[in-house]
Amino acid sequence: DQQVKQNSPSLSVQEGRISILNCDYTNSMFDYFLWYKKYPAEGPTFLISISSIKDKNEDGRFTVFLNKSAKHLSLHIVPSQPGDSAVYFCAASASTGNQFYFGTGTSLTVIP
Amino acid sequence: DVKVTQSSRYLVKRTGEKVFLECVQDMDHENMFWYRQDPGLGLRLIYFSYDVKMKEKGDIPEGYSVSREKKERFSLILESASTNQTSMYLCASSLGMIHYGYTFGSGTRLTVV
Numbered sequence: 001d002q003q004v005k006q007n008s009p010s011l012s013v014q015e016g017r018i019s020i021l022n023c024d025y026t027n028s029m030f031d032y033f034l035w036y037k038k039y040p041a042e043g044p045t046f047l048i049s050i051s052s053i054k055d056k057n058e059d060g061r062f063t064v065f066l067n068k069s070a071k072h073l074s075l076h077i078v079p080s081q082p083g084d085s086a087v088y089f090c091a092a093s094a095s096t097g098n099q100f101y102f103g104t105g106t107s108l109t110v111i112p
Numbered sequence: 113d114v115k116v117t118q119s120s121r122y123l124v125k126r127t128g129e130k131v132f133l134e135c136v137q138d139m140d141h142e143n144m145f146w147y148r149q150d151p152g153l154g155l156r157l158i159y160f161s162y163d164v165k166m167k168e169k170g171d172i173p174e175g176y177s178v179s180r181e182k183k184e185r186f187s188l189i190l191e192s193a194s195t196n197q198t199s200m201y202l203c204a205s206s207l208g209m210i211h212y213g214y215t216f217g218s219g220t221r222l223t224v225v
Contacts, residue, residue, distance in 0.1 A: 002154075009152070034213055043116070043202055043216030044155075089155060098162070099145070099170065100214065104154035 003027050004092050006103035014111050019077040021106045023090035026071065030092040034100065035064060035075050038087045047088075048075070080110045115139070116217035118203050124223045131190040133220050135203030143206045144186035145214065146170075146178065148199040155202065161186055193224045 005024045013019045023033075031052035036044035050057040050064045050073065057064050063076045077084055087107045091100040119134040137144065145160040147170075157170030159178040167178050175197060179187045186205075190197055200221050204214035 004154075006154075036216075041121070041219070041221070043204075043218045044214075045216070046213050049213065091155075098168070099157055099160060102147075102155035104152060 002104070003030075003101045004090060004103040006088075006090060006106050008106050009104070010107040010109070012109045012111060013080045015082055016079045019075075019080045019084065019108055019110070021075040021077075021088050021090075021108065023073045023075075023092075023103050024071060025073075025092045025101075027092070027094065027101075028071070029094040029096070030071075030101075031095055032093050033064070033066065033073055034091045035062075036089045036091065036102075037084075038089065038105070044089060077108075080108075082110045082112050084108060085110050116203055116205050116215050118201075118217040118220050120220050121218065122221050122223075124225060125190075125193050127194060127224055129190075129193045129224075131193050131222065131224075133188040133190075133201055133203075133222070135186045135188070135205075135217055136184050137186075137205040137215070138184065139205060139207070139215065140183065141205035141207050141215075142183070143208070144180065145204040145206075146176075146186065146188045147202045147204065148172070149202055149219070150199050158188065190222075193222075195224050198222060198224045 035047040038044040087105045090103045093100045146158040147155045161180040177189045203217040
C-alpha cells in the first residue's frame with residue numbers, strides 16, 4: 001500500500017507564477033521528509049528537506065510546508081522558471097526506520 | 113564532488129538472461145539502495161544494504177538478488193530477466209539511514225526483449 005501519495009501526476013504553470021506540488025502520507029510515524037527533482041535520463045537530486053519539528057523550511061525559491069495534523073506537505077516554487085520543469089518526488093521516513101518511502105512523482109512543466 | 117556511478121546508462125537484454133547492474137560510490141557511505149522507477153508507480157525499493165555483505169529486502173525483491181562484497185560497490189542481479197523487469201533502475205547511497213538523505217546515480221534504463 002502506498003504510504004506516500006502525490007495525487008497530481010502533472011502540473012503546468014506559467015513562468016514567473018507559483019508552482020505548488022502536494023504530497024500526502026499515511027504513516028504517523030514519519031517525521032522526516034525530502035523533495036527530490038528528477039530530469040529525464042538522470043538520477044533524482046536532493047532539493048529540500050523538513051523535519052517534523054518544523055512546519056516550514058525555505059531555500060531560495062523553494063519552500064516546503066508541513067501540516068502534521070493533516071499528514072500533508074507541499075513544495076512551493078516562486079517564481080517558477082522553465083528550468084524547473086522536471087519530475088518532483090516527495091519522500092518520507094521515520095527516525096526509527098531504515099528507508100525512505102517515495103511518492104509517485106509530479107511532472108512539472110513551466111511554460112515560458 | 114560526491115558520486116554514485118552506475119556502469120551502464122542503457123542496456124538491452126533477452127528474456128532469460130542473467131543481468132548484472134553495477135553501482136559504485138566514492139563517498140565511503142555505509143548504506144546503499146537499489147530502486148526501480150516506473151511510470152505511475154514512483155520509486156520502489158528492491159534491496160538495500162547497510163554494511164558489507166549485509167542486505168535486506170525492500171518492497172519488491174522478487175526476481176532480484178544483490179551482492180555487496182566491498183563497501184563501495186553494490187550489485188543488482190536479475191537471475192533470469194523477464195519483460196516485466198524492463199524499467200529504470202536507480203542506485204543510491206547514504207551516510208546514515210535517515211537524516212542525510214540519499215545521493216542517486218544517473219540510472220540504468222534496462223529493456224528486456
